[in-house]
Amino acid sequence: MNDKGFNGLTVAGFENRMGPEMTGLIERYGGRPMVTPAMREVPLEDNREALQFGERLLAGHVDMLVLMTGVGLDTLVHVLKTVHPLESITEALGRITLVARGPKPVAVLKQLGLAPTFTVPEPNTWRELLKTLDTDCPVLGLRVALQEYGASNAELLEELRERGATLMRVPVYRWALPEDLDRLREALSHIASGEVDVLLVTNAVQVDHVMQVLKKDDRVDQFKQALKRMVVASVGPTASERLRQHDWPVDLEPSHPKMGTLVKETAEQAATLLKAKRST
Secondary structure: OOOOOOOOOEEEEOOOOOHHHHHHHHHHOOOEEEEOOOOEEEEOOOOHHHHHHHHHHHOOOOOEEEEOOHHHHHHHHHHHHOOOOHHHHHHHHHOOEEEEOOHHHHHHHHHOOOOOOEEOOOOOOHHHHHHHHHHHOOOOOOEEEEEEEEEOOHHHHHHHHHOOOEEEEEEEEEEEOOOOOHHHHHHHHHHHOOOOOEEEEOOHHHHHHHHHHHHHOOOHHHHHHHHOOOEEEEOOHHHHHHHHHOOOOOOEOOOOOOHHHHHHHHHHHHHHHHHHHHOO
């Protein structure tokens, strides 16, 4: 066990895709994991926008593609392959400016034999994205396609339009609640009852979905009271912003917005933070 670990604390998380990895990390640092998905990715049945993007891309009517997530890019390529040859897609992508919000889109581009024109630095939020565009490639007059992830970011869309971009949204999947809410409700019950010491949040949508379920079950106040005696750790600025919007505490944000760093640094600081919160 790590010397600076959770030392038997119960650690909850709402991770979906990387749930097994989070569970393993919590155990590695001496915690008792309670990882329950609060969301699932649902491919859009109507891929009209993605297919329209493909037509414009191959016709040379797109100047820039902003890639928000790796799984979104991978899904987009699979959609386009139902209509166009992969070689034509990659050739067309290679002719435009590709802006990757972080390392995951970069990895998918590499699999396609492509590289980003610009990569957004940590913590990889939409604000860093705008700074990168302003510094390296102003969008005034450009035809910009935005590959969205799960839900639209109204603020980012407005900022791009204000900068003079001709904007095209390219949604390829959305977030939904888990089909079976029993596990999530059970986890929320344990948290509200004070049986959890640490909560790890890795995605802003997790918070929205938890609040949806809590409101439906009339347990919001009980849950928020329990958070006052727990350590709530957020993976980065985007998740932290959503936590504060819902009046949840943010006790820790890691030095890098990565799940592994979140778990490690929370394990190192949990005992001290927990003592401070429970002594007041």
